[in-house]
Amino acid sequence: MTRKIALTLTGIFAVYTLAGALQKVVFLLLYSHLAASPTGIGDYFDTIIAGLPMDMSVAGYFTALPALALIAHLWLPDSKWWQTGGKIYFGLTALVIVATAVVNLGLYGYWEFPLDMTPVFYLTTSPKAAMASATPKDIAVGLMRIIVLTSIMYTPLSRIWCKATAAAAGSRKAATVAGVVIVALLFLAIRGGVTVSTMNLSRSYFSSEKLLNHAAVNPFFSLLYSATHQNRLSEQFRFMPDDECEAIFDTYRTHGTEITDTLFSTSAPDIYLIILESFSSHLMPALGGEPIAVKLDSTAREGLLFSNMYASSFRTDRALPAVLGGFPGQPTTSLMKYPSTFEKMATLPGILAENGWENSYYYGGDANFTNMQAYLKSAGFGKIVSDKDFALADRTGKWGAHDHLVFEKALQDIFDRPADAAPQFTVIQTSSSHEPFEVPYKSAHAAPQANAFAYTDSCLSVFLDRLKASGRYDKSLVVLIPDHFGAYPQNLQGTAARHRIPMVLTGGALTRRGERFDAVAAQTDMAATLLCQLGIDSGALLFSRNIFSPDFKPSAFFSDTSSAALADSSGIAVLDIARGETDAEQTTSPALIEAVKAWLQRIYTEL
Numbered sequence: 001m002t003r004k005i006a007l008t009l010t011g012i013f014a015v016y017t018l019a020g021a022l023q024k025v026v027f028l029l030l031y032s033h034l035a036a037s038p039t040g041i042g043d044y045f046d047t048i049i050a051g052l053p054m055d056m057s058v059a060g061y062f063t064a065l066p067a068l069a070l071i072a073h074l075w076l077p078d079s080k081w082w083q084t085g086g087k088i089y090f091g092l093t094a095l096v097i098v099a100t101a102v103v104n105l106g107l108y109g110y111w112e113f114p115l116d117m118t119p120v121f122y123l124t125t126s127p128k129a130a131m132a133s134a135t136p137k138d139i140a141v142g143l144m145r146i147i148v149l150t151s152i153m154y155t156p157l158s159r160i161w162c163k164a165t166a167a168a169a170g171s172r173k174a175a176t177v178a179g180v181v182i183v184a185l186l187f188l189a190i191r192g193g194v195t196v197s198t199m200n201l202s203r204s205y206f207s208s209e210k211l212l213n214h215a216a217v218n219p220f221f222s223l224l225y226s227a228t229h230q231n232r233l234s235e236q237f238r239f240m241p242d243d244e245c246e247a248i249f250d251t252y253r254t255h256g257t258e259i260t261d262t263l264f265s266t267s268a269p270d271i272y273l274i275i276l277e278s279f280s281s282h283l284m285p286a287l288g289g290e291p292i293a294v295k296l297d298s299t300a301r302e303g304l305l306f307s308n309m310y311a312s313s314f315r316t317d318r319a320l321p322a323v324l325g326g327f328p329g330q331p332t333t334s335l336m337k338y339p340s341t342f343e344k345m346a347t348l349p350g351i352l353a354e355n356g357w358e359n360s361y362y363y364g365g366d367a368n369f370t371n372m373q374a375y376l377k378s379a380g381f382g383k384i385v386s387d388k389d390f391a392l393a394d395r396t397g398k399w400g401a402h403d404h405l406v407f408e409k410a411l412q413d414i415f416d417r418p419a420d421a422a423p424q425f426t427v428i429q430t431s432s433s434h435e436p437f438e439v440p441y442k443s444a445h446a447a448p449q450a451n452a453f454a455y456t457d458s459c460l461s462v463f464l465d466r467l468k469a470s471g472r473y474d475k476s477l478v479v480l481i482p483d484h485f486g487a488y489p490q491n492l493q494g495t496a497a498r499h500r501i502p503m504v505l506t507g508g509a510l511t512r513r514g515e516r517f518d519a520v521a522a523q524t525d526m527a528a529t530l531l532c533q534l535g536i537d538s539g540a541l542l543f544s545r546n547i548f549s550p551d552f553k554p555s556a557f558f559s560d561t562s563s564a565a566l567a568d569s570s571g572i573a574v575l576d577i578a579r580g581e582t583d584a585e586q587t588t589s590p591a592l593i594e595a596v597k598a599w600l601q602r603i604y605t606e607l
Contacts (some may be wrong), residue, residue: 001175005070005338008164009182013056013063013189016097020055020218021048023101027215031108035211035222037274043212050206051216053192057199058218060189063426066161067186073165074172077368077569082165088592090157097220102142104219112210113340114201114217116226131327134575178561191485195387196399197369201225201339205374209380210343211559213374231605239597242605248598254528254549255539261548262511263304263533268356268423269477269509271530272467274460275323275429280486281307281500283453284470287527291365292445292453293487295461296480296504305516310556310567311485312497316429317370319483319523324348324379324427324546326527328603330576331559336371343378346540348527349425355536357425358382362410364390364401365431381427383553399431402440403459406430411466428463430456435487449488474508483528485560495565495586496572499558518566521547522556542606557599566596575600 024047032039042357066086072452073082104115111118192199204216239245276296283293286300287307312322317336319328325347327335335342360383367373367386376384387400389409394401409427417424432439433456437448441455460480469471482501492498503526506513528544531537538544545552555568563583565574571589575596577580582593 001074001171002178004164005175005179008070008160009063009179009186010066011160012066012157013059013186015153015161016059016062016093017055019097019101019153020051020058020220023219024048024106025052026101027105027108028212030105031211031215032113034109035209039212044050046226047212047216050212051204051218054199054201054216054218054221056189057192058097058221060186061483062097063192063510064183064186065089066417067179067183070186071183074175074179083162085181086161086165087158088139090161091154091502093457094153094157095146096152096550096573098153101221102146102149104222106138108143108214111340112214113162113343114222114433115219116340118226118340120227132477152230156443158494161188179252181204181559182235183435195366195368200368200371202368202371202374205339205377208377208380211459213333213377220280228318233333233604237597237600237604239355239601241248242601245598245601245605248539248595249602252555252595252599253542254552255546262506263548264477264509265507265511266475269475269507270472271352271426271477271479273427273479273481275319275427275431276456276460276462276471276480277488278484279432279433279453279456279482280311280488282486282492282497283457284502287500289449290489292450293457294358295457295464296452296502299480299506300502300504303504304512306505306521307516309501309503309521309523309525310496310558311482311501312558314484316483316559319370320372321345322524323481323483323599326524326541327545327606328522328524328557328599329559330603330607331561331564331600333607334370336375338373338607339374339378342375347379348531348541349427351531351536351538351540353380353382355534356423357423357426359425360413360426361385361408361429363387363429363431364395364397364403364406365399371377372386391425396440397432398436398438399434403430403432403456404440404462407459409497411463413471414467414472416475423475428458429483430454431461433487439475447488449490451486454563468508476507477505479507479526479530480504480506484550485558494562495558495560495574495583496567498560499565499582517547518570519547519552519554521554521558522558524557543603555595556595559600564596564600566592566599 025044028039028044035539100115144406192203201217205211205213281287282289285291286297286298319333322337323328325345334408353359353457359381361376362385363383365387367384373384387395390401394405406428433452437452439452439455443451445451445454457480467476481503485498524543525545525547528538528541529547532546555566562577563571563574564577573589573592573596574586
């Protein structure tokens with residue numbers, strides 16, 4: 001009986017998994033012509049393998065209930081009742097899986113993103129408009145395909161189940177234990193493993209070719225993910241008519257790409273962007289903080305320091321689009337939840353790639369966390385190094401490989417490249433200065449947080465010193481910027497104080513050194529400023545502004561889950577998100593509150 005339970009559940013799980021794999025083959029057969037380059041047999045194989053964990057997660061969802069029912073059947077062996085219930089269940093689940101696959105295949109040619117809740121939204125708001133493009137023939141053919149394929153999928157599931165629920169002898173206790181173990185394994189498949197991140201759409205993103213990533217995504221999982229992560233964005237933060245909002249927002253934008261203040265000695269430097277986990281101005285004596293990030297502090301004094309900058313948001317999933325795409329963080333959601341949205345957005349690495357740079361990304365943690373890999377791939381990174389690229393013995397931190405190993409791997413790749421290679425855009429994202437702040441380092445600072453920041457700063461020091469000693473330094477530009485608001489000191493009060501961060505430029509290609517830029521600016525402005533200094537149009541980055549533009553309006557919009565704010569030379573205005581009212585205790589410039597609302601409304605309009 002134990003063997004029967006194992007074989008039954010394995011068979012059911014295999015049928016559901018196979019259904020996910022087969023739809024990928026059909027998808028590529030139908031839409032391979034949309035790929036930027038021809039697809040071969042290897043692409044089919046790679047797509048199936050990349051999507052397999054997600055297919056297994058879906059299979060786990062659908063096999064879990066039969067597994068529990070089979071355990072119950074051991075003790076309540078009414079085979080006729082169990083067989084009938086099982087047939088109904090498998091008929092319905094087969095219908096759901098086939099229907100989502102057929103709809104996904106039918107819509108992709110028009111939308112070019114995996115199935116989500118968009119068609120459901122259209123059908124519930126305007127069924128007539130939603131079906132306007134479908135002819136009666138389209139509907140009839142689609143329904144016929146669903147009926148036939150559902151029948152094909154249902155047949156093996158029904159047979160496996162009926163055979164399993166027939167009377168059988170054996171030890172019920174042993175079979176029950178086996179069933180419980182299998183249920184536990186199913187939930188492991190549902191979760192996607194034992195790493196920090198649970199299963200998400202990012203797990204299937206493996207290629208720089210968007211079509212292959214979309215083919216790898218399981219359409220049922222995509223639909224389920226969208227249903228559980230949508231926040232009715234179109235209804236949020238509607239403070240004023242759109243034209244009024246646009247008029248206010250437009251006064252903060254900059255226009256043009258002219259270089260009015262040359263910073264670089266070359267038009268094509270190697271760019272190293274270091275994203276510093278949870279760093280803030282409070283770690284630097286140069287900005288009135290404690291002497292914790294001493295290398296960052298000394299580099300700021302020797303390079304170009306932007307001393308009055310504000311982090312866009314409060315978590316890395318909001319921070320990466322802000323840094324790499326100039327898109328401000330949102331208080332109630334995260335752009336990285338919506339691949340079909342961020343895939344349409346311009347990014348700094350994407351624009352650099354179009355202009356000859358080769359992009360690579362280094363991170364010691366799980367790149368699938370919060371859809372990071374999906375975002376990075378769509379943003380234009382051809383090479384992504386993450387925890388899986390480090391030996392198991394090196395992944396000793398809570399978030400994977402510690403920072404010194406990440407910097408070391410990046411340096412190895414940098415030095416291995418030919419001197420006459422194309423210009424590089426290399427991003428290194430640190431992670432060790434994140435809770436629980438456990439690092440392989442002991443500094444003079446007793447607080448775990450301060451010690452962790454000192455550790456990452458020491459890793460940065462080694463990186464900068466080795467780069468400076470190399471022959472690549474003269475054509476290098478290094479950008480140092482935190483990812484989001486600071487984690488030290490603890491319980492820091494005040495929205496402005498928490499979000500204030502430094503940005504530092506250094507490197508042999510930097511022509512201005514030992515200077516400070518004290519005007520108020522936003523983290524999101526880094527991307528447009530860098531592009532404009534390179535003579536590249538930044539107009540596609542809607543929310544990013546050229547800090548050195550003649551029409552730059554010194555200011556910074558930023559937000560977290562409880563507030564949205566705008567700061568400029570006159571002070572700050574803070575909007576209480578929950579109440580939709582001005583936070584009077586923190587607001588020193590009430591006249592800015594309408595601008596806060598306009599920025600917030602414009603961001604959600606763009607989403």
